[in-house]
Amino acid sequence: MPKASKREQLLDAAKELLWEVGYEAMSPRDIQTRSAARPGSLYHHFPSKLALAGEAMSELAEKDIARIQGVFSGDAPAMETVGRYLLAKRDATRGCRFGRLVNEASIEHDELRGPVKAFFEAIRTHLAGTLARAQAEGTLPTELDAEKLAVTLLALVQGGAVLARTYKDESLARQAMEGALSLLAEASRGA
């Protein structure tokens, strides 16, 4: 494995800081300190802080989308997979590393919005497909709209992160998920 270039070190530092403090609060100086790089290096490799952050977010999204692919693959019953996704371990008291950025002013820039949307889209698609499969398996009433329900569950996970961060308490997110799962279980009795 080749020695990490300054470029990679800068990207790694940006990824860490984006998760820890977000975009606006991450200054080029912070990035430089953490990557042991100097202003010249940052602006040699990237035209701006935004460009660096955009590339960092893009790589983070790509990696997380691949990870989530794993959660939704396999041949477990569809509703079991949905449950596994909703109850997956998350560092929820820190929020969602993608959802966190949504309220920053700079989400206006596609460099940041793009990766966030890509992340959400991947989850929504997986959920919609899995819920449709549940309907085929007879564990979810076919009167329900799988696409809409996928948006509901995606929103739920994001909202759970908001509550967990607000209360500094993971259990708020867990309660939100469990409430939804009990509702899904109840509805499935009519399938």
Added chain:
Amino acid sequence: MPKASKREQLLDAAKELLWEVGYEAMSPRDIQTRSAARPGSLYHHFPSKLALAGEAMSELAEKDIARIQGVFSGDAPAMETVGRYLLAKRDATRGCRFGRLVNEASIEHDELRGPVKAFFEAIRTHLAGTLARAQAEGTLPTELDAEKLAVTLLALVQGGAVLARTYKDESLARQAMEGALSLLAEASRGA
């Protein structure tokens, strides 16, 4: 009605800016410009930007909590009230004015966290009470945990705001709510 004092003008400006850009991105200069006040006035009436924002948030929460009280009062069937709350008109593409602050570093300070928690608590309590009433009315299965379900719906509204802001599209929030309502309707058939 007495002429607005600089103090009130400063609070009003802070309220507007907290909604438009959030806390960190709202500079004392912005507040001063919008309220036609000068640095001296701001720091005469408030010890810091944080104290001003805290008081502004506190007043905003108080007002919104009173408004929401209205949504949950009246003698409509409980599940109808829940639907009314979930589908209430929101400026969702801008996010939730309370949930928005949760990801800022300064949420660490109780001046900001307090009002946000108070807002969430008020909604959670109203939802839990209304869902319990639905169970008494026979429109929600008693096996479900009304308290947990209240957290679920609170999270859902927050998540809907995150999605709507991400996609600059209110319909994402609406889909999330409709999905949840269809699930509640389905579950209620077993009540």
Added chain:
DNA sequence: GTCTATAGGGGGATAGAC
């Protein structure tokens, strides 16, 4: 109670040597 003036520090970025 409101004003003018200003301070100290950090923000994002650039120039140019090596």
Added chain:
DNA sequence: GTCTATCCCCCTATAGAC
């Protein structure tokens, strides 16, 4: 490709006149 040195602007806050 990485470094040192530096720029200009805005951030939050303070001092003290009116």
